[in-house]
Amino acid sequence: MRIGFDGKRAVQNFTGLGNYSRYIVDILCQFYPENEYVLYAPKKRENKRLNKLTKQYRQLQLSYPTTSFWKKLSSLWRVLGVTRQLEKERIDIFHGLSNELPLNIHKSKVKSIVTIHDLIFLRYPQYYHSIDRNIYTYKFRKACENADRIIAISECTKRDIIEFGIPTDKIEVVYQGCDTSFTHPVTEEKKREVRAKYQLPEHYILNVGSIEERKNALSAVQALTMLPEQIHLVIVGRHTEYTDKIERFIKENKLEERVHIISNVPFDDLPTFYQLAEIFVYPSRFEGFGIPIIEALYSGIPVVAATGSCLEEAGGPDSIYIHPDDIKGMANAFKQIYSDPERKKVMIEKGQIFAKRFSEEKQAEEILNIYKKLMR
Numbered sequence: 173m174r175i176g177f178d179g180k181r182a183v184q185n186f187t188g189l190g191n192y193s194r195y196i197v198d199i200l201c202q203f204y205p206e207n208e209y210v211l212y213a214p215k216k217r218e219n220k221r222l223n224k225l226t227k228q229y230r231q232l233q234l235s236y237p238t239t240s241f242w243k244k245l246s247s248l249w250r251v252l253g254v255t256r257q258l259e260k261e262r263i264d265i266f267h268g269l270s271n272e273l274p275l276n277i278h279k280s281k282v283k284s285i286v287t288i289h290d291l292i293f294l295r296y297p298q299y300y301h302s303i304d305r306n307i308y309t310y311k312f313r314k315a316c317e318n319a320d321r322i323i324a325i326s327e328c329t330k331r332d333i334i335e336f337g338i339p340t341d342k343i344e345v346v347y348q349g350c351d352t353s354f355t356h357p358v359t360e361e362k363k364r365e366v367r368a369k370y371q372l373p374e375h376y377i378l379n380v381g382s383i384e385e386r387k388n389a390l391s392a393v394q395a396l397t398m399l400p401e402q403i404h405l406v407i408v409g410r411h412t413e414y415t416d417k418i419e420r421f422i423k424e425n426k427l428e429e430r431v432h433i434i435s436n437v438p439f440d441d442l443p444t445f446y447q448l449a450e451i452f453v454y455p456s457r458f459e460g461f462g463i464p465i466i467e468a469l470y471s472g473i474p475v476v477a478a479t480g481s482c483l484e485e486a487g488g489p490d491s492i493y494i495h496p497d498d499i500k501g502m503a504n505a506f507k508q509i510y511s512d513p514e515r516k517k518v519m520i521e522k523g524q525i526f527a528k529r530f531s532e533e534k535q536a537e538e539i540l541n542i543y544k545k546l547m548r
Contacts, residue, residue, distance in 0.1 A: 174263050175200070175207055175208070175263070175264065175265050175267060175543065176210045176211075176235075176258055176261075176263040176265070176266040176282075177210070177211050177212065178250070178266070178267070178268045178269055179211030179212050179234065179235075180214055181193045181269065181270045182194050182222055183211065183215070183234070184213070184215070189269070189270040189289070192269060192289070192463075195349065195350075196267075197225060198532075199349075199532040199535060199536040200536055200539065201229040202229075202536070203537070203540075204540050206231075209229075209233070210232075211232070211233070212235050212257070212258070213235075214236070214237065214246035214249055215236070215246050235261065237253065237254075250274070251274055251275055252276055255276050255279075256280075258277075258282045259280055259282060264547060265282070265283045265284070266282050266284050267284075267285045267286075267287070268286040268287065268315060270287070271289055271311065272315050273286050273315040275314060277318055278318040283320050283546050283547065284319050284321075285319055285320065285321045285542065286316065286319040286322055287322075287323040288312065288316065288323070288329055290332070290458075290459065290461075291312065291329070292460070293305050293308045294332070294336075295332070295458055296457070299384070312336070313337075316338045317338070320546055321343075321344065323344055323346050323539070324344070324346075326482040326486075327345055327485060328461075328482030329460050329461070344538075346542070347461065347485070347486075348461050348530070349463075349466065349530040350466045350467045350530070354467040356443075357447065358443055362444055366441050366445065366448065369441070370434055372406060372432070372448060375403050375450055376406045376448075376449055377392065377404070377450065377451045377452070377453050378405075378408070378445060378451070378453070379405065379406070379407045379408070379409075379454065380407075380409065380467070381408075381409050381454070381456070382412065383407060383412050383415045385414050387409075387414075388455040388478065388496050389407050389409075390414075390418050391455045392405055392455055393421055393431055394421070395499050395500075397427070398499075398503035399503060399510075403430075404431070405432070405453075406445065407432070407433045408434050408437050408445055409433075410435055410436075411435045418431075418433070419433070442467075443467075446467055446468055446471035447473075449471075450473065450509075450510075451473060451474055451476060451510075452465070452471075452475050453506075454468075454476070454487075455476075455477070456481070457480060458481040459481050459482060459483060460481075461482055462477070462481075462482065462485075465483060465486040466530050469526060470527050472520050472524060473520065474509050475491040475492070475519075476492045476494065476505045476506065476509070477491060477492075477493055477494075478493065478494065478495065478496040479493045479495055480496060487526075488523060488526035489526075490518065490519050490523055490526065492505045
């Protein structure tokens with residue numbers, strides 16, 4: 173088969189949807205090298221992690237607008253112009269990896285699949301500008317209507333797509349995984365290097381993700397006030413306006429020495445942050461899935477996460493879940509883990525077993541089976 177992908181995120185994004193896009197291409201090239209894979213992107217951008225993949229896999233190619241007209245209108249090319257190019261380059265299946273498809277894909281001979289990550293903009297409209305909500309609603313609905321098949325990244329997302337008015341039998345759930353770097357123990361030397369570089373404390377709870385209202389990191393800071401002073405909180409993520417709100421609380425409660433907010437952490441250092449931590453906390457009010465939880469399980473640290481979306485699907489039955497506004501409950505969960513080494517050990521062991529269901533090979537197989545069914 174000759175499979176095309178919407179490669180905008182793989183080329184231009186370095187987190188989130190970019191990571192997912194590169195991950196999917198990587199595992200398909202790795203386990204099914206007999207196919208040809210083409211990433212279609214509107215513009216070029218230097219991307220070391222993508223460059224590594226294109227050097228590693230001969231069957232992976234990049235494709236950009238081929239005419240001066242579409243080069244000038246590259247954003248419109250991704251929405252309309254790419255479809256003709258897919259037909260000319262004899263693509264069998266086009267997979268939109270980030271919630272979107274070309275608007276005219278259903279009028280072509282190319283089969284299409286779209287991955288829908290979440291419909292948070294419908295669940296929590298207060299976190300989005302109205303114009304963005306309208307654009308997302310239109311794009312996502314059109315992609316779901318026009319696609320031959322839809323991949324939802326969790327059962328929670330599948331339920332939301334069905335509420336969007338899409339037939340159940342059109343949707344299949346394929347969970348996400350995480351980069352393999354989180355599955356390997358880092359060296360003691362690397363741990364010493366990272367601890368010194370970022371001045372990480374000896375005992376800390378870790379939170380990773382964009383620092384925004386919906387992710388609710390403030391609740392973890394509030395819970396910290398109920399824990400012994402030697403326990404710290406490390407928050408890794410991009411600085412936003414919500415970060416200022418957290419920093420005001422830190423200052424008002426004299427937590428400057430105990431809360432460490434760190435931005436712009438290179439991806440290569442991230443597994444070490446996890447493996448040095450004692451607990452991972454993910455108090456997000458809503459997620460499409462929750463990859464940082466998978467990263468934590470693989471890294472061998474117990475997880476405390478929020479109820480209300482799909483985080484139980486990611487963390488499994490042996491992680492601890494609390495309401496995102498239950499600060500006391502979160503603090504008690506931390507205390508349970510710190511005070512009961514045997515329970516902590518069981519959470520780690522069972523968490524690592526649970527994480528195996530998100531293996532690369534299993535996900536590659538599930539996606540390829542969808543491709544095969546579509547071609548039949």
